[in-house]
Amino acid sequence: MNMKIGFDNDKYLSMQSEHIKERISKFDNKLYLEFGGKLFDDYHASRVLPGFAPDSKLKMLMQLSEHAEIVIVISAGDIEKNKVRGDLGITYDLDVIRLIDAFKERGFFVGSVVITQYSGQNSANIFKSKLENLGIKVYIHYPIEGYPSNIPLIVSDEGYGKNEYIETSRPLVIITAPGPGSGKMATCLSQLYHEHKRGIHAGYAKFETFPIWNIPLKHPVNLAYEAATADLNDVNMIDPFHLEAYGETTVNYNRDVEIFPVLSAIFERIFGKCPYQSPTDMGVNMVGNCIIDDEVCREASKQEIIRRYYQSLERHLEGENNDDEVFKLELLMKQAGISTENRKATTAALNCAKETGAPAVALELEDGKIITGKTSDLLGASAALMLNTLKELANIPHEVHVISPAAIEPIQKLKTEYLGSQNPRLHTDEVLIALSSTAATSDLAKLALAQLPKLKGCQVHSSVMLSAVDKKIFKKLGVQLTCEAVYEHKKLY
Template sequence: LKLIDDLRENNISVTAIVITRYSGQTAANTFQKRLKRHGLQVFLHREIPGYPSHIEEVVSEEGFGRNPYIPVTRPLVVVTGPGPSSGKMATCLNQIYHESQQRHTARYAKFETFPVWNLPLNHPLNIAYEAATADLSDNNAIDNFHYDAYGVMAVNYNRDLQTFPLLQGLLSRITGSNAKYQSPTDMGVNCITSGFCDDKAIQQAAREEIIRRFFQYYAAMQSGQGDEKTFERIEEILHKANLRPEDRKVVKAARQTALDCEAAGKGDNGIYCGAAIRLRDGTIITGKNSPLMHSAASMILNAGKHLAQLPDSQHLLLPEIMESVANFKNGLGTRKRVGLDLSETLIALVVSASRDSYAKRALDCLHLLEHCDVHLSHIPGGGDEAALRHLGCSYTYDPISPTRNLFFA
């Protein structure tokens, strides 16, 4: 549903929704009704036995012929989906089959950004693609079909290379010709390198992304939402890129801040957390946790003071507002800890800014935190994560609990 909203915001009309591999599932029926109530056309494509390897059966009235054709009015149609293996290619082939049956000529191409076919195999940007798909076990490789056809080196990935002979066979069977596509790379539309103006910056951004993905998979494994195989894969990718988690500068800073917090006897109830953000000019600002607020909240307030050129000693949150929020949280009786998370801190800052010029100056600078790198030494709570996303920060964290409780939010 969000994808539909995003497309409409960009003035791209949505003709229809296709539910693939349909076999009468209750959840699919419920979702179909929901879509129809929104006035959307819904088509059901059932799973085709033997797809894609049994070409004779697939390209027949009992294969693609059983699934309905989706009427379109434009010469160029975009087929997209919410993720990998959602049936995009099968939907395209189904359309081409029905167009062919009507004696219309239809073609298919993929708009696929990564891996970048005309960059070196081990360019950090292509390795970053492997990091992003570590859970799918994608591996980049040289497209041997492209080299055999044109004598040109091109980069593709394992799933496309493995399925190309089958896809080529399906297209040949449907259209009666395979002259158009000689390789998986032929099928892709990718001109991204034409927009490169600073390869050094691109490589560094790709390295940062690889490390971010490492922390993402590490946290997923520790929480039980990911598996060890995926984590081993991201470790291999990190090693291939010659990187360590600590190469992300904010990681060292956040961890050291947590150690400093403990050494100073601060923290909250024996828990010592650190947070660090790297500003656009490279300056690193840190924050510690305390009984008053989380480390992420302290970090953002400190960053606001730095950007507004205010002294560290300047308080931004009015005492009466802090006291009111703490009393409210304590009065709910649902939390033993009343320290403000980042979302609550930002609300308090907004209220304070209406009455305090220093708070307003800091608040007016927070838009400069967009795209800044952040690392937390502990797992952020829901209020911290939501606010970091709202600020547009690229955050990672060590999967260490910030409380002795088994459950926290």
């Protein structure tokens, strides 16, 4: 099955690295490049810009790796509250360690980690010790009272001057983080202040994939970015400084626009004048120039907004977010002119659940065909869906068993009699194991199993919230899943 492509990845790789090299050349020996978004697993970008590879930004940076070093930033507040990266399901502090490993594996030099907004948090102290025991340099940056408006304090020895100076050795310093709100920009600015005190002419630039500055403000790709950051309450806006300086309409987001006067004032103190007229000027993002099919990207982004809405409803049911986030996503759906009915798998799953009176799951294949999975005595709805889809893709008639019931029963016995589970139905992982073991003696099972890679990018909706196990399997297969914010059982525990 061929996914529709809306983005030219090769053009992006060459165009983007050239553009960054050009920016480095404008500052003699040191450029701090604030890297927003995910660096080598940008699944959001790959979902809303079909054709964008999740590791595109990393591949592009690898062309600059000899000149680059990486500094990872994490906020002490995020460590303290065990903030979790939604796409990977791991905490920010664990993600810092994962990032260090991943960068090193690819030949990058990771210089250090910076803990920002530090005010004595115990969990931050523990994390600092852990990193230092692993041989990683750690620097501490502090909150500044009146940030970002109190410029005289910020640009002083009591403001940025109080932060520890990060020792760097390469001309391009890439400042990245596990997620937004970590303090990347403040870290860059703090370094500019310290470099200036040391007589070093350092520059700053920003690499932020979204919002895309040279497509319309309410383009679904830009709305999908607002949906992704609904918990931060970021909003995209027209860059007023760029409009004033050049008479050109570009898109930026509120935090960058709000901070620009501060940046401008800091640059003036460093260089005598600010090298940039607007937040847009500071950016080096070429993504908007590499969209080759606008319609494909629009449709993919609308689906992303609906998925974000469902995730927000689930978190709300679990008490992990407030009403505002849900309202914001409802508003974004209105702005994009869509509702949950625009997700075909949703309608199919809900209809199936209504007919059967039990949980149901539906999947939309690349060609638009819908497959459903119902709850039965042997299988949970997700497991049934998995088998039905693999049979469909392998052209195996629906009534043919690819796993014999005789192979399922011992697994059920193991679950209920030996492991004490009250639910005899097989989860997706168990059904895949049963299918794998059947494949040793059955060509049909082997053929069904070989279809698994084709599930990547398919849309799935469940009429109830799925177990962590089922969610994990769908994620590993690259399936884009949403669930109704409804518990499967009425029990409280």
